[in-house]
Amino acid sequence: MTRPTLILLKTLxxxxxxxxxxxxxxxxxxxxxxxxxxxxxxxxxxxxxxxLLTISLAITPVRRLSPRLSWLIRFxxxxxxxxxxxxxxxxxxxxxxxxGFDVNAMAADIAKRRFITIGVAAWLLLLPLAATSTNWAIRxxxxxxxxxxxxxxxxxxxxxxxxxxxxxxxxVLTPVTITVVLAVLLGxxxxxxxxxxxxxRAA
Amino acid sequence: MLIGKPPDIPPSEITPRDRYExxxxxxxxxxxxxxxxxxxxxxxxxxxxxxxxxxxxxxxSAGTKLETVKSPLTTTGEQLTSLEDITHYNNYYEFGxxxxxxxxxxxxxxxxxxxxxxxxxxxxxxxxxIDALLKLRPLEDRVYRHRCVEAWSMVIPWVGYSLSEFxxxxxxxxxAKYVQFLSYYDKKVEKxxxxxxxxxxxxxxxxxxxxxxxxxLLTFGLYGEVLPNQDGAPVRIVVPWKYGFKSAKSIxxxxxxxxxxxxxxxxxxxxxxxxxxxxNPSVDHPRWSQKTERRIGLPFYAQRRTxxxxxxxxxxxASLYNGMDLRRNF
Numbered sequence: 133m134t135r136p137t138l139i140l141l142k143t144l145x146x147x148x149x150x151x152x153x154x155x156x157x158x159x160x161x162x163x164x165x166x167x168x169x170x171x172x173x174x175x176x177x178x179x180x181x182x183x184l185l186t187i188s189l190a191i192t193p194v195r196r197l198s199p200r201l202s203w204l205i206r207f208x209x210x211x212x213x214x215x216x217x218x219x220x221x222x223x224x225x226x227x228x229x230x231x232g233f234d235v236n237a238m239a240a241d242i243a244k245r246r247f248i249t250i251g252v253a254a255w256l257l258l259l260p261l262a263a264t265s266t267n268w269a270i271r272x273x274x275x276x277x278x279x280x281x282x283x284x285x286x287x288x289x290x291x292x293x294x295x296x297x298x299x300x301x302x303x304v305l306t307p308v309t310i311t312v313v314l315a316v317l318l319g320x321x322x323x324x325x326x327x328x329x330x331x332x333r334a335a
Numbered sequence: 336m337l338i339g340k341p342p343d344i345p346p347s348e349i350t351p352r353d354r355y356e357x358x359x360x361x362x363x364x365x366x367x368x369x370x371x372x373x374x375x376x377x378x379x380x381x382x383x384x385x386x387x388x389x390x391x392x393x394x395x396s397a398g399t400k401l402e403t404v405k406s407p408l409t410t411t412g413e414q415l416t417s418l419e420d421i422t423h424y425n426n427y428y429e430f431g432x433x434x435x436x437x438x439x440x441x442x443x444x445x446x447x448x449x450x451x452x453x454x455x456x457x458x459x460x461x462x463x464x465i466d467a468l469l470k471l472r473p474l475e476d477r478v479y480r481h482r483c484v485e486a487w488s489m490v491i492p493w494v495g496y497s498l499s500e501f502x503x504x505x506x507x508x509x510x511a512k513y514v515q516f517l518s519y520y521d522k523k524v525e526k527x528x529x530x531x532x533x534x535x536x537x538x539x540x541x542x543x544x545x546x547x548x549x550x551x552l553l554t555f556g557l558y559g560e561v562l563p564n565q566d567g568a569p570v571r572i573v574v575p576w577k578y579g580f581k582s583a584k585s586i587x588x589x590x591x592x593x594x595x596x597x598x599x600x601x602x603x604x605x606x607x608x609x610x611x612x613x614x615n616p617s618v619d620h621p622r623w624s625q626k627t628e629r630r631i632g633l634p635f636y637a638q639r640r641t642x643x644x645x646x647x648x649x650x651x652x653a654s655l656y657n658g659m660d661l662r663r664n665f
Contacts (some may be wrong), residue, residue: 157363160634163634165635166424166434166435167420167423167434167631167632168434168487168629168631168638169633169634169635169637169638170629170638170639171487171629173635193434198492211358218532229635229638229639230623231521232627232639237624240624241624244619245621245622247622251460288610298622299622301603301604301607302532302603302604302607303531303532303533303603304432304530304531305530305532306432306433307529
């Protein structure tokens with residue numbers, strides 16, 4: 133990949149990742165966030181988190197399909213950090229617009245409501261990953277340990293999807309799509325590893 | 336995120352949003368400028384509906400003006416939620432699980448001809464035609480707070496008369512202790528019902544004394560006009576001190592029973608939705624607090640407000656539940 137192409141693709145990725153935020157800011161400025169703006173903000177930030185997390189998890193299996201796709205790795209950190217960015221906005225929406233910064237109310241919610249418990253857990257799992265996303269941190273930890281730590285992203289994504297299921301009313305099936313996509317992406321890992329293992333040994 | 340099912344209603348069924356808004360704005364403007372319902376009707380309904388205007392009948396479709404009288408039971412001191420929000424932010428799962436879907440999809444609901452069947456513990460089963468129901472009693476303007484179990488709320492100017500007036504016409508037997516309401520269900524019309532794992536038809540129920548309470552409204556309209564389909568046309572109930580899902584929409588049958596009927600959300604998740612489902616800030620929903628609510632139509636920083644016991648109708652209805660543990664009977 134040439135440098136100008138990379139810069140172009142990175143710019144497009146940045147714009148795509150900033151799109152949900154821009155949409156929300158524009159909506160807030162023009163009082164155009166629908167009948168229930170609080171719910172709109174919550175849903176938009178939550179969905180952006182899950183989608184970005186899912187896309188970032190697609191990179192490894194897609195790369196493995198062909199050596200010519202190895203450049204995709206250069207986008208993973210960007211996507212992961214944007215996922216964390218929207219997760220943080222999502223959490224802040226809860227803290228500000230739902231709990232009204234009431235610490236007792238938040239503590240009660242986390243203790244009592246499993247969808248909040250698991251949502252907070254998902255954010256806490258993403259936190260060390262975002263914190264160790266710099267080149268310096270990768271060097272400091274060493275590739276192996278860094279890799280092992282960043283396996284937490286699978287758990288975070290699973291927690292995020294369970295959070296979605298536990299939040300919707302029983303019987304509502306809207307989280308199905310993201311669940312299936314995530315299941316395929318997570319399932320693809322052992323399948324690809326198994327399929328490519330004999331080849332690796334033969335070589 | 337939604338299971339992708341393209342809406343398969345013909346585009347001709349859908350009123351474009353801008354035209355819809357325009358339509359109501361024009362109506363409001365004309366009403367103040369012109370007197371005479373015909374002039375307003377002709378101008379507002381457009382040429383394609385001329386026939387309806389010259390065949391005066393209250394059986395017309397959504398948006399048709401209803402003749403109403405004042406009611407002492409109306410709620411005062413609240414800012415009304417806009418017609419746009421009341422008609423575009425709906426929970427009506429038969430027409431899609433997302434809030435904006437019923438406005439797009441409910442146009443296919445056939446509101447004429449329409450009858451309401453009455454059976455169960457009554458002297459004799461009966462069937463009421465919708466147009467007869469509309470004329471049964473004078474239609475009253477009743478502003479009510481509307482509190483959804485999902486912790487959002489609106490203030491809606493409904494049009495109807497007390498359900499008790501209708502129940503008197505049904506001649507229930509003394510053994511009738513509960514009333515069940517069944518909503519319209521035709522999966523060929525309401526294709527969206529397959530998006531959720533709910534047992535259809537939608538059904539709700541009230542204890543007889545709740546159903547007979549004057550606040551419980553048999554509802555035909557809002558904002559002085561025939562109910563838009565997505566708000567439960569052509570006839571629904573409104574029980575303002577209970578969470579919104581108790582107020583069944585598009586009712587086709589009313590059944591009098593000697594014991595509590597199964598009700599849709601209670602069957603779906605009994606730990607989350609009780610049979611009574613009175614608005615109660617001290618009983619949390621398992622997944623969220625009911626202490627506060629978000630008022631629809633306000634900016635995000637101004638939505639949050641305190642939820643009132645019985646949605647603020649405690650003076651009128653608290654006595655219905657004397658001696659009952661409302662934590663257990665939530």
